[in-house]
Amino acid sequence: xxxxxxxxxxxxxxxxxxxxxxxxxxxxxxxxxxxxxxxxxxxxxxxxxxxxxxxxxxxxxxxxxxxxxxxxxxxxxxxxxxxxxxxxxxxxxxxxxxxxxxxxxxxxxxxxxxxxxxxxxxxxxxxxxxxxxxxxxxxxxxxxxxxxxxxxxxxxxxxxxxxxxxxxxxxxxxxxxxxxxxxxxxxxxxxxxxxxxxxxxxxxxxxxxxxxxxxxxxxxxxxxxxxxxxxxxxxxxxxxxxxxxxxxxxxxxxxxxxxxxxxxxxxxxxxxxxxxxxxxxxxxxxxxxxxxxxxxx
Amino acid sequence: xxxxxxxxxxxxxxxxxxxxxxxxxxxxxxxxxxxxxxxxxxxxxxxxxxxxxxxxxxxxxxxxxxxxxxxxxxxxxxxxxxxxxxxxxxxxxxxxxxxxxxxxxxxxxxxxxxxxxxxxxxxxxxxxxxxxxxxxxxxxxxxxxxxxxxxxxxxxxxxxxxxxxxxxxxxxxxxxxxxxxxxxxxxxxxxxxxxxxxxxxxxxxxxxxxxxxxxxxxxxxxxxxxxxxxxxxxxxxxxxxxxxxxxxxxxxxxxxxxxxxxxxxxxxxxxxxxxxxxxxxxxxxxxxxxxxxxxxxxxxxxxxxxxxxxxxxxxxxxxxxxxxxxxxxxxxxxxxxxxxxxxxxxxxxxxxxxxxxxxxxxxxxxxxxxxxxxxxxxxxxxxxxxxxxxxxxxxxxxxxxxxxxxxxxxxxxxxxxxxxxxxxxxxxxxx
Numbered sequence: 174x175x176x177x178x179x180x181x182x183x184x185x186x187x188x189x190x191x192x193x194x195x196x197x198x199x200x201x202x203x204x205x206x207x208x209x210x211x212x213x214x215x216x217x218x219x220x221x222x223x224x225x226x227x228x229x230x231x232x233x234x235x236x237x238x239x240x241x242x243x244x245x246x247x248x249x250x251x252x253x254x255x256x257x258x259x260x261x262x263x264x265x266x267x268x269x270x271x272x273x274x275x276x277x278x279x280x281x282x283x284x285x286x287x288x289x290x291x292x293x294x295x296x297x298x299x300x301x302x303x304x305x306x307x308x309x310x311x312x313x314x315x316x317x318x319x320x321x322x323x324x325x326x327x328x329x330x331x332x333x334x335x336x337x338x339x340x341x342x343x344x345x346x347x348x349x350x351x352x353x354x355x356x357x358x359x360x361x362x363x364x365x366x367x368x369x370x371x372x373x374x375x376x377x378x379x380x381x382x383x384x385x386x387x388x389x390x391x392x393x394x395x396x397x398x399x400x401x402x403x404x405x406x407x408x409x410x411x412x413x414x415x416x417x418x419x420x421x422x423x424x425x426x427x428x429x430x431x432x433x434x435x436x437x438x439x440x441x442x443x444x445x446x447x448x449x450x451x452x453x454x455x456x457x458x459x460x461x462x463x464x465x466x467x468x469x470x
Numbered sequence: 471x472x473x474x475x476x477x478x479x480x481x482x483x484x485x486x487x488x489x490x491x492x493x494x495x496x497x498x499x500x501x502x503x504x505x506x507x508x509x510x511x512x513x514x515x516x517x518x519x520x521x522x523x524x525x526x527x528x529x530x531x532x533x534x535x536x537x538x539x540x541x542x543x544x545x546x547x548x549x550x551x552x553x554x555x556x557x558x559x560x561x562x563x564x565x566x567x568x569x570x571x572x573x574x575x576x577x578x579x580x581x582x583x584x585x586x587x588x589x590x591x592x593x594x595x596x597x598x599x600x601x602x603x604x605x606x607x608x609x610x611x612x613x614x615x616x617x618x619x620x621x622x623x624x625x626x627x628x629x630x631x632x633x634x635x636x637x638x639x640x641x642x643x644x645x646x647x648x649x650x651x652x653x654x655x656x657x658x659x660x661x662x663x664x665x666x667x668x669x670x671x672x673x674x675x676x677x678x679x680x681x682x683x684x685x686x687x688x689x690x691x692x693x694x695x696x697x698x699x700x701x702x703x704x705x706x707x708x709x710x711x712x713x714x715x716x717x718x719x720x721x722x723x724x725x726x727x728x729x730x731x732x733x734x735x736x737x738x739x740x741x742x743x744x745x746x747x748x749x750x751x752x753x754x755x756x757x758x759x760x761x762x763x764x765x766x767x768x769x770x771x772x773x774x775x776x777x778x779x780x781x782x783x784x785x786x787x788x789x790x791x792x793x794x795x796x797x798x799x800x801x802x803x804x805x806x807x808x809x810x811x812x813x814x815x816x817x818x819x820x821x822x823x824x825x826x827x828x829x830x831x832x833x834x835x836x837x838x839x840x841x842x843x844x845x846x847x848x849x850x851x852x853x854x855x856x857x858x859x860x861x862x863x864x865x866x867x868x869x870x871x872x873x874x875x876x877x878x879x880x881x882x883x884x885x886x887x888x889x890x891x892x893x894x895x896x897x898x899x900x901x
Contacts, residue, residue, distance in 0.1 A: 434724070
């Protein structure tokens with residue numbers, strides 16, 4: 174009996190040590206970037222805790238309002254842009270998120286509830302198309318946006334790109350809708366509800382967890398995307414950049430990368446905030462019950 | 471009829487080209503159209519000053535320059551235009567680093583500069599700047615500033631150091647004796663060439679790359695010759711010793727800044743880009759000079775460097791009218807007066823010979839600028855020697871200098887002659 178207890182203590186200790194190490198590995202970069210964002214000198218780049226602390230990096234990012242500009246070097250080329258990039262990204266992410274969520278849920282509902290010609294073929298073709306990496310369409314997207322829509326260099330073109338094909342990612346939502354009993358639909362139909370009413374008033378309220386999931390993923394995609402935004406917008410249109418391009422330039426841009434490290438860290442923290450807030454706001458729906466007990470009696 | 475038409479078109483385009491390469495005072499006479507200009511943000515103040523001054527002197531509206539300025543970093547203009555030279559808002563005139571010119575030229579994006587204009591540029595500018603804009607004898611850019619390259623930064627406030635910076639051996643020994651460090655990023659192809667390419671060893675021309683009949687790139691580099699092996703063996707021994715003792719360190723710009731800040735570093739090999747951050751740390755004690763020499767069998771070898779410049783180039787895909795205006799503006803922006811304005815406003819080193827000797831420059835020249843100019847006598851144009859695949863070879867050689875033992879891929883020891891031959895074979899193969 175005693176040895177059993179000792180054994181459990183030992184195994185628990187080992188597990189906790191492993192978990193502790195893993196959590197340190199996982200958290201260290203985040204703690205590092207947060208501490209660096211308050212760092213007073215670029216020279217402390219390689220230290221976990223900077224020698225001096227300042228709030229100026231954050232004030233610099235919003236220099237349109239605070240008037241704090243970059244102090245090192247004579248290259249002020251990125252002063253005063255961050256707030257604009259932040260707004261651009263927010264607009265792109267919110268619009269794409271709303272449109273994509275509608276597309277995904279609509280497609281999933283249609284494929285889950287309706288039986289129509291070519292339904293299975295559509296699903297198979299979509300599966301195959303989904304296997305090609307998105308960046309294969311990069312060049313063609315560029316020319317379509319440039320010569321057909323005349324939106325090259327404009328961040329609104331990103332909304333079109335991110336949301337137009339979103340319906341293709343319906344799988345998880347469809348799987349969820351499949352678990353909602355069809356009896357509910359039938360009961361509603363008997364009461365005289367149309368397909369559209371069933372979708373909006375009956376299925377969606379039952380599908381909160383999957384709506385939350387779709388909203389989160391379709392917000393985070395555009396929010397952090399670098400590849401698409403950089404080639405569509407281009408380095409010459411500084412004020413139309415998204416935060417991803419801006420922060421990348423903070424760390425790699427010529428004459429800039431040397432001295433913008435702490436500002437980059439502050440920017441990275443600012444970029445993390447909206448996602449964290451969104452997650453907190455939606456978290457409770459993640460856990461809420463699904464359809465259990467919806468049709469009884 | 472068709473023949474006549476073809477002839478007519480050919481004649482017209484020749485005329486256009488002749489007009490393009492026209493005489494020196496063309497900027498005064500031609501009618502100007504509005505053009506887009508891409509340059510780094512700091513350049514805008516120079517362009518504004520130069521254009522304002524020019525336009526004030528013009529009586530006719532059509533002779534004045536009208537531009538739309540877009541801020542794009544010098545390293546990004548070339549890559550952005552290489553992707554799509556006809557993008558919305560594409561510039562007729564753009565400022566770029568010289569290493570983009572070969573790529574833009576092969577994609578047929580930059581216009582060649584011919585005739586009197588070319589002669590004027592060649593006559594008026596530093597050779598290294600003109601060389602950097604020339605491919606196969608054809609000129610593709612208006613030299614703006616020769617500012618890329620590396621040399622030695624040091625802390626002259628550290629007692630006794632100033633007398634040691636002439637010799638690599640003395641410098642390293644001095645640092646070791648005082649428990650301090652020297653930084654040179656040896657395992658980086660940008661710095662690794664410094665020893666073998668010494669004018670006393672294989673020389674700055676030894677890394678030129680060429681194209682064969684099939685348009686493939688190859689090198690005739692023979693760093694595996696007697697001289698190269700001798701220098702490498704000596705340098706490897708010297709650098710390994712000081713690397714192992716912790717005196718010689720490697721690293722990026724941030725490490726240099728940090729090293730001078732916490733006073734562990736007394737000297738570092740880097741370029742003009744460090745001046746503003748280092749002067750903030752060392753203030754009056756900041757000094758710079760050409761790279762030191764090293765001595766083999768009593769003979770001194772001067773360490774070499776890569777050099778590069780910034781150029782204004784014309785976008786060949788823009789209409790001829792725009793290119794003519796752009797050429798006139800480029801000429802104005804790279805003339806003596808503009809280069810002096812550029813130096814005053816953004817500390818860019820002039821490459822125009824007259825500007826470089828003007829008291830407005832010589833009396834105010836920067837610490838780094840003076841050292842760079844001194845070192846450039848032992849440099850070579852980076853864009854012409856360091857084509858893509860050199861960087862891995864350079865990095866391998868640099869790494870070998872500071873590794874204790876030379877080994878092949880299977881871990882067997884090898885000699886420097888064998889190692890260099892293996893590396894040179896990578897460069898010499900036509901690809």
